Amino acid sequence: MITLFSDKGSPGCTTAGLSLAMVAGAILIEADPFGGDLAYRLRRGRQPLPETPTLLTAAALARTTTPDETLLQASHAVGEQARVVPGYGFAEHAASVDWQRLASTASHATVPTVVDVGRASSASPALPLLADADLVIPVLRPTMEAFLRVRDRLQRLLPVIADLRSGPPSVVPLLVVQPRHARSLAADLDDFLASTSSGPVVHPTAWIAEDAAGAADLYRSQARRGPLMKSAGQAWAALQASAPADRDQAGVS
Ligand SMILES: Nc1ncnc2c1ncn2[C@@H]1O[C@H](COP(=O)(O)OP(=O)(O)OP(=O)(O)O)[C@@H](O)[C@H]1O
Numbered sequence: 001m002i003t004l005f006s007d008k009g010s011p012g013c014t015t016a017g018l019s020l021a022m023v024a025g026a027i028l029i030e031a032d033p034f035g036g037d038l039a040y041r042l043r044r045g046r047q048p049l050p051e052t053p054t055l056l057t058a059a060a061l062a063r064t065t066t067p068d069e070t071l072l073q074a075s076h077a078v079g080e081q082a083r084v085v086p087g088y089g090f091a092e093h094a095a096s097v098d099w100q101r102l103a104s105t106a107s108h109a110t111v112p113t114v115v116d117v118g119r120a121s122s123a124s125p126a127l128p129l130l131a132d133a134d135l136v137i138p139v140l141r142p143t144m145e146a147f148l149r150v151r152d153r154l155q156r157l158l159p160v161i162a163d164l165r166s167g168p169p170s171v172v173p174l175l176v177v178q179p180r181h182a183r184s185l186a187a188d189l190d191d192f193l194a195s196t197s198s199g200p201v202v203h204p205t206a207w208i209a210e211d212a213a214g215a216a217d218l219y220r221s222q223a224r225r226g227p228l229m230k231s232a233g234q235a236w237a238a239l240q241a242s243a244p245a246d247r248d249q250a251g252v253s
């Protein structure tokens with residue numbers, strides 16, 4: 001299980017999650033406590049996705065059903081090989097989700113899971129999904145403001161996650177960036193974070209392309225092999241390489 005989160009702004013966390021799930025044949029779980037976008041964006045014609053299943057379905061099934069069966073029943077097929085558990089529509093639903101159980105379900109599935117917890121802080125109810133993740137992935141754009149915010153966010157969040165999981169998590173920042181600047185800006189972020197107290201647990205930055213046409217295609221479930229999907233394939237490989245090998249299953253799961 002890998003878990004993506006953002007700080008302020010909308011850097012493209014959900015879009016990054018969907019593109020990674022598409023290239024990896026994974027299940028994307030839109031576990032944003034503030035409510036989801038996928039049911040609306042993954043329209044079939046003018047209709048949103050059917051009202052069920054959503055994250056609420058997964059939360060209900062998780063009480064009685066195995067992780068694989070829960071995620072299969074609570075998800076929609078998207079594209080050729082990915083599945084999506086869309087977030088619920090309204091933030092009011094957060095109180096009816098057992099986030100700890102959801103985290104246990106997502107982390108024990110045999111299929112790879114990509115989780116999007118949206119804007120995260122140590123007060124987020126979705127914290128268990130960060131604590132149980134093989135990789136914790138802050139998604140950001142390449143601005144100095146975003147670099148500073150991610151540094152400060154990690155400094156607050158990582159000790160809380162480390163407490164919950166009894167050890168520091170592995171972190172891979174994910175930049176949403178124009179491909180021609182990706183290498184140098186990723187190196188800038190690596191240098192910047194290396195000089196902070198979070199440095200030791202932060203792996204090299206991965207990136208996916210800023211590609212508006214690619215993002216629009218993605219939400220029409222037409223993942224053409226443009227910059228977004230190409231970079232998502234490379235990012236997935238980089239994430240696999242950064243995932244700790246000493247978990248009970250090899251690689252990211
Ligand atoms: N890689 C990308 N290239 C171009 N546009 C993108 C990319 N990712 C996201 N966008 C656009 O940016 C907007 C926000 O994207 P998205 O919903 O993925 O962000 P988010 O961080 O999940 O936001 P929120 O905080 O609202 O959940 C959308 O209009 C989306 O199409």
Ligand SMILES: [Mg+2]
Pocket residue numbers: 013014015032037116118
């Ligand atoms: Mg989002």
